[in-house]
Amino acid sequence: MGPMGTWLLALQLLGWVWVGRATVSNSFKDCNQFLFMKTPPVGLRGKELQWICQHYNSQPYYVTLYDSSRRTPIYSAYTFKKSDGQERMDTPWMYEPQLASRDDSGNMRVLPPVEEMDPLIEASQAVLQDFADAILYERGALNPDQHQSTSEQKAATYTLTNNVPLVTAFLEESWTAYVDTVRQRLNNFCRGKAYVVTGVVVTGTMIRRRNTDRLAVPKYLWSAYCCPRFDRNSPYEVRYMFPTYAAYGINQEVGYSVQEVPLKTLESILKNQTDVDQNLSLFYKDCIVENTVKKRKK
Ligand SMILES: *[C@@H]1O[C@H](CO)[C@@H](O)[C@H](O)[C@H]1NC(C)=O
Ligand SMILES: *[C@@H]1O[C@H](CO)[C@@H](O)[C@H](O)[C@H]1NC(C)=O
Numbered sequence: 001m002g003p004m005g006t007w008l009l010a011l012q013l014l015g016w017v018w019v020g021r022a023t024v025s026n027s028f029k030d031c032n033q034f035l036f037m038k039t040p041p042v043g044l045r046g047k048e049l050q051w052i053c054q055h056y057n058s059q060p061y062y063v064t065l066y067d068s069s070r071r072t073p074i075y076s077a078y079t080f081k082k083s084d085g086q087e088r089m090d091t092p093w094m095y096e097p098q099l100a101s102r103d104d105s106g107n108m109r110v111l112p113p114v115e116e117m118d119p120l121i122e123a124s125q126a127v128l129q130d131f132a133d134a135i136l137y138e139r140g141a142l143n144p145d146q147h148q149s150t151s152e153q154k155a156a157t158y159t160l161t162n163n164v165p166l167v168t169a170f171l172e173e174s175w176t177a178y179v180d181t182v183r184q185r186l187n188n189f190c191r192g193k194a195y196v197v198t199g200v201v202v203t204g205t206m207i208r209r210r211n212t213d214r215l216a217v218p219k220y221l222w223s224a225y226c227c228p229r230f231d232r233n234s235p236y237e238v239r240y241m242f243p244t245y246a247a248y249g250i251n252q253e254v255g256y257s258v259q260e261v262p263l264k265t266l267e268s269i270l271k272n273q274t275d276v277d278q279n280l281s282l283f284y285k286d287c288i289v290e291n292t293v294k295k296r297k298k
Contacts, residue, residue: 023106024098036195043280056156070216075199076142081149088154099124140166170256192229222248226287244287
């Protein structure tokens with residue numbers, strides 16, 4: 001092989017190594033096992049969007065669409081794991097190195113202390129100091145550890161790229177109860193995989209620090225699940241919530257109850273918001289299950 005050939009081979013290897021390590025890119029194509037029919041939601045817009053395949057200890061666990069300009073996730077999409085709902089509070093908070101530098105590790109990493117904070121990290125994403133002074137808000141996970149099972153799956157939810165500032169009362173009295181209701185429902189009546197997408201609508205409210213806009217504060221938090229294989233003998237009170245159902249809540253101090261609604265209703269509400277296109281679709285073909293599969297199984 002001539003010098004040119006060697007050079008080309010080296011380039012190819014470099015390219016291969018780079019692609020293999022990239023967890024932030026312009027699609028979820030290397031991580032689409034967490035999406036129903038490997039299809040991401042359509043119609044949610046943002047500025048400076050980044051597609052994060054969330055890696056922890058070199059394993060992928062879920063995906064997040066991240067808006068770097070407002071330092072907020074737009075949504076996280078994950079598969080629900082049957083779970084007793086235990087939280088894992090001892091995990092240190094992490095960040096996504098590849099948002100700061102594409103050449104960096106593709107694994108989420110523990111946030112450095114304030115004194116050692118790299119300005120590139122702070123510029124590209126939320127850091128703990130953003131939450132420290134914003135006393136109205138708490139971190140709320142889009143993919144919550146209560147919906148994951150192993151300690152690694154739970155730990156992987158503790159990255160700030162999967163968290164948004166939520167009004168404490170809304171999170172503690174309303175959203176957490178909804179997350180638990182869905183956990184019990186899917187534990188009891190979902191027979192196969194359940195795909196969940198949970199996201200935000202932002203309207204311009206920002207958490208500020210040192211006189212600059214830092215994080216977008218969600219106006220709405222919304223969620224939808226898709227469980228194509230469910231218990232067809234489930235009681236009437238839950239039967240109509242399969243294969244898919246959805247919910248939303250307003251992130252505010254009063255009047256914040258979470259409403260459970262059909263997927264189509266959530267989609268119409270979202271289509272009325274800024275940064276949402278009329279072709280919004282959270283699940284491929286609205287999570288409708290092919291009849292042929294059902295017949296073969298019977
Ligand atoms: C959409 O917004 C309009 C005007 O603000 C309102 O009348 C309508 O009820 C909204 N539709 C939904 C589905 O929220
Ligand atoms: C959805 O609509 C927007 C404009 O409204 C367009 O830019 C985008 O390509 C559409 N997406 C798909 C998948 O059709």
